[in-house]
Amino acid sequence: LAKTTQPISMDSYEGQEVNITCSHNNIATNDYITWYQQFPSQGPRFIIQGYKTKVTNEVASLFIPADRKSSTLSLPRVSLSDTAVYYCLVLPPMIKAAGNKLTFGGGTRVLVKP
Amino acid sequence: EAGVAQSPRYKIIEKRQSVAFWCNPISGHATLYWYQQILGQGPKLLIQFQNNGVVDDSQLPKDRFSAERLKGVDSTLKIQPAKLEDSAVYLCASSRLPRQGTGDLGEKLFFGSGTQLSVL
Numbered sequence A: 001l002a003k004t005t006q007p008i009s010m011d012s013y014e015g016q017e018v019n020i021t022c023s024h025n026n027i028a029t030n031d032y033i034t035w036y037q038q039f040p041s042q043g044p045r046f047i048i049q050g051y052k053t054k055v056t057n058e059v060a061s062l063f064i065p066a067d068r069k070s071s072t073l074s075l076p077r078v079s080l081s082d083t084a085v086y087y088c089l090v091l092p093p094m095i096k097a098a099g100n101k102l103t104f105g106g107g108t109r110v111l112v113k114p
Numbered sequence B: 001e002a003g004v005a006q007s008p009r010y011k012i013i014e015k016r017q018s019v020a021f022w023c024n025p026i027s028g029h030a031t032l033y034w035y036q037q038i039l040g041q042g043p044k045l046l047i048q049f050q051n052n053g054v055v056d057d058s059q060l061p062k063d064r065f066s067a068e069r070l071k072g073v074d075s076t077l078k079i080q081p082a083k084l085e086d087s088a089v090y091l092c093a094s095s096r097l098p099r100q101g102t103g104d105l106g107e108k109l110f111f112g113s114g115t116q117l118s119v120l
Helices: none
Strands: A009-013 A018-023 A032-038 A045-050 A053-056 A061-064 A070-075 A084-091 A108-113 B005-007 B010-013 B019-024 B031-037 B044-050 B053-056 B065-068 B075-079 B088-095 B115-119
Touching: A009 A018, A018 A084, A018 A108, A032 A061, A045 A053, A045 A061, A045 A070, A070 A084, B005 B088, B010 B019, B019 B031, B019 B088, B019 B115, B031 B075, B044 B065, B044 B075, B075 B088
Parallel strands: A009 A108, B010 B115
Antiparallel strands: A018 A070, A032 A045, A032 A084, A053 A061, A061 A070, A084 A108, B005 B019, B019 B075, B031 B044, B031 B088, B044 B053, B065 B075, B088 B115
């Protein structure tokens, strides 16, 4: 089971880049990494997913080293509205076989200050 | 596309009472999930359906919790009888199979806003 470990919290300031690293030492060969964002009183929202190297979309970048035992979510130039909890999940391609991997860990609480 | 709909938004009950939550997933999404999120923790998967069949309910406390997804669309989650420790937000999510050519690696979960349950 690919258990994930993330920092509990991080503080940042508007305009800075925020990098959140997730450790997943027991990731399986076919597993991919996905990140979700959750604001208060809302359900989590998908941000980005990747298998290896680097993935970038309009919201964030995801860096995955060659050994895939960790991944880093990068949020460029954060604003106050990026204050949220960020969750890392490691999932198999067939979600039917995901089992307990679909339970979210504690996530990382990011606080963006003015 | 319309999002995942859940109701009610809030519910307050006394312990030993019963309560039910309703979820309408995004149209066309075959997989539906119910999660429990206790304050300060990440969402915990309770049950996963694919169409109207149960895929995983290993973390569902079956002595008091039940869920069904008739006709493979809407779903209800019931707690009977409720305990104080059931106070939490109950989230419903749905997902579809990855679409070829989109770069999707796996199913993306789309969550509703949840039902906040307080058991007094």
